Amino acid sequence: MESNESPRLSRYAQAMRAMGEDYAGRPRPDPAIEDNTLIQRALDGEMEAFAGLMARYERKAFWVAFQVVGSIEEARDLVQEAFLRVHRSLDRFDFSRNFYTWLYRIVTNLAIDSLRKSRNEPRQVSGEGIDLPDEEERYRRTASPEEQERAARVRAVLDTLPPRFRTVLALRDLHGLSCREIGPILDLTYATVRWRLHKARQLFRLHWERSLPKGEDHR
Amino acid sequence: MNPEHGGARIPGLPQAGRSPLSCRLVRELLPEALGGELHEEAMKLLEDHARHCHACGAERVRLKEAREALALLKEGGAGSPSLPxxxxxxxxxxxxxxxDWRRKKREEDARIRDLHLTRKGGFRVLGAGLPGIGLLAATLLLGLFLGRGLGRPEAPKDSPAGGPAHAGGGRIVEKSVHLPQDTKDLLDSKGFRALASDPxxxxxxxxxxxxxxxxxMASGDDLSAGGFDLPESEPEGPPSPILGNVLGRTDF
Structure with missing residues (x-):
């Protein structure tokens, strides 16, 4: 496996394996090692410990970012920026709080900022399938044309929602975080999260039904 | 009036008869019910209502469809990319x-800063970059010019030396040089002293x-009118605390 790795990747391969990874390269961090332990070790200058933290949360952070911004490359950049910010501010981490709450907060804030910046450049979604930008075509999932069309419509509908509704919908309905967990991430009270989620679901449902071709009520 | 339940009803209040919940309340709660966010007891009441109320049942189906559509964007769904x-x-x-790169850059920046600010065995700043030295010299000269300009009106007309009298005529006396404060600060700084101590x-x-x-002098300008004297011979007394280490001749 080592021989297939690029020099850049092999540099950290040993550390990755030490933190635990399966043969497919998917992170398999040792659950016995708590986040706070890894953070403390990272603060002591152990890059492997920070790599372990990344391995533990990078996937979830990426999907949150992707579900909010809808672009693979942008989501990747956002997550990378989020981890760089985490590393830079690690000495200010409050050990009485959850690490992932902090990370998700940075990721969602970056995603919302990114959406605001690109507000004047709406994504073009066609009915021909998932409309990924050219450079992201390689990530297209092999699915039936009907499924692709349906997924593209869902994406388009989600993109019509204001960022604050899109974020809460992504965290709750796509990620499965509880409203109690979402509160600190979005810096909202529990009641506000519940209200915003309710509103987001209403909006999504309304736009989704409007997006359906006439006469099509069901799949 | 809701034909599914029969009889008159007040909107927003529980329907008398089949269900203790009103249709309006049920529809408000259906999204939460589908998300599994209600208590078990409330879920049962809602399910029971939706089973008997055709309108609320249809509403539940539509909500469920929208929810399933959204789920296509979950990781692994048809709307999610397949990542390598x-x-x-x-x-x-x-x-x-x-x-790693940022850490190295920080360390390098700190090293360069230390080289400029501290004295570490010899004059390594010279090797660190001539532009820095040039800038320092330019600042000094600019300071001298400004000092001269500022000092000119104060120079007594009857005294060609301009500044206070001094023995020997070649020693630069601090009082006779009118330098801006920032130039003085620069000359008096730790870094500059470190520089100046190097022969x-x-x-x-x-x-x-x-x-x-x-x-x-070639341009015909009379420097002495600017408030300081030109060193012409070896100084006799101790150098100025500021300029002595730099321009004097005894400390090198």
């Missing part, structure tokens, strides 16, 4: 590399000073 296996590893490696740098600076004098 090394996607996250390369993403992580890039972040770690960036951190090589002092020699360079002395050379610059002489060239400056020559050019100024």
């Amino acid at each position: 296996e090394d996607f996250f590893r390369s993403m992580r490696a890039e972040v770690l590399e960036e951190i 090589q740098f002092a020699e360079k600076l002395r050379k610059i000073w002489r060239e400056f004098q020559d050019q100024t």
